[in-house]
Amino acid sequence: MKDFDGKVALVTGTTGIGLATARRLAAGGAAIIACGIDRAANAALQVVLENSGAGALVIGADVSVPDQVRDAVAAGVERFGGLDVIVNSAAVHPYGTAVSTDFETWNKAMSVNVGSIYLTAHFGIPEMVRRGGGAIVNVASVQGFACQQNVAAYATTKGAIHTLTRALALDHARSGIRVNSVSPGSIRTPILEKAARGENGTDADVEAAYKRFGEAHPIGRIGEPEEVAELIAFLCSSKAGFCTGADYRIDGGLTAGIGVK
Ligand SMILES: NC(=O)c1ccc[n+]([C@@H]2O[C@H](COP(=O)([O-])OP(=O)(O)OC[C@H]3O[C@@H](n4cnc5c(N)ncnc54)[C@H](O)[C@@H]3O)[C@@H](O)[C@H]2O)c1
Incomplete structure (x- = not known):
């Protein structure tokens, strides 16, 4: 018996941590509903999941748009019969101060990074209640603590x-729904590659940048998406039955210190 046999998991974001998590949950026996805006990545994930033998429905959706999230949840529930797990990994990462960030960019960050978590909860939790419970993991960041x-x-x-993680956890605990977040440090994914290339996309030596980022972490390296996926899988599993309303850092010790050598 695998840890997610008979379970149905919705994952947002089809690259990086979302991709690694979809693969990990599928390897554990879950059927996967994945939502992403990157069509090439969606197509690749559909093939990877099908080749692994998992039930897979990868949907091109903008997770900041209510109708698209509602339809994705409905299509997944129709295909697989219910919903047990939600992992919210989709995000955008704009650069800027409050002065240099325009209002459209500000609102987009809010609606993709936070609004999508509200939307998957809004449409997904009633389905979890019908199953008698479930688990949600939101991918936050060390930048939520110190930026x-x-x-x-x-x-x-x-x-x-x-904050939304705590609110969801309290509101739905008695329905058997656990809600946690993970806060990664630097992880080798497309978002980090963008950071490595610099704000203007001009720095070419990505590996040198990863080494530099890694040296800022006490463990001396950046993390791998599979390492984050393993923590997410634990939090989604029945082994984490008493974990809810909490954040779990996975940052190689980055936020344990005060950054002075
Ligand atoms: N990689 C890191 O160093 C790091 C560190 C801390 C936190 N995180 C967080 O991890 C999560 C996953 O990021 P990642 O590192 O895997 O990078 P990533 O760029 O591979 O993943 C983000 C995904 O979100 C998708 N996305 C963006 N806007 C969308 C929208 N409107 N609708 C649907 N999908 C959309 C992108 O297409 C992409 O697949 C994010 O929440 C990110 O903030 C990453």
């Missing part, structure tokens, strides 16, 4: 995810 300069909108969304 860098020039990421005002992004960091704000990650702090909001910590």
Whole structure:
């Protein structure tokens, strides 16, 4: 018996941590409903999941748009018969201060990074209640605790995810629904690659940047998406039955210190 046999999981974001999580949950026996805006990545994930033998429905959806999330949840429930797990990994990462960030960019960060978590909960929790419970994991960030300069909108969304996680956990605990977040440090994914290339996309030596980022973490390296997926899978599993309303850092010790050597 595998840890997710008979379970149905909705994952937002089809690259990076979302991709690794979809693969991990599928390897555990779950049927996967994946939603992403990147059509090439969606097509690749559909093939990967089908080849692994998992039930897979990968949907091209903008997870900040209510109708698209509602329809994705409905299509997944129709295909697989219910919903047990939600992992919210989709996000955008704009750079800027409050002065240099325009209102449209600010609102987009809020609606993709935080609004999508509200939307998957709004449409997904009633389905979980019908199954007698479930688990939600939201991907936040160390930037929700202590942030860098020039990421005002992004960091704000990650702090909001910590708060929304607690609110969802309290409101739905008695329905058997556990809600937690994970806060990664630097993880080798497309978002980090963008950061490695610099704000203007001009720095080419991505591996050198990863080494530099890794050296800022006490463990001395950046993390891998599969490492985050393993923590997410634990939190989604019955082994984490007493875990709810909490954040779990996976940052190589980054936020344990005060950054002075
Ligand atoms: N990689 C890191 O270093 C790091 C660190 C801390 C937190 N995180 C968080 O991890 C999560 C996953 O990011 P990642 O590192 O895997 O990077 P990623 O860029 O691979 O994943 C983000 C995904 O969100 C998707 N997306 C963006 N807007 C969308 C929309 N409107 N609708 C649907 N999908 C949309 C993108 O297409 C992409 O697949 C994010 O929440 C990110 O903030 C990443």
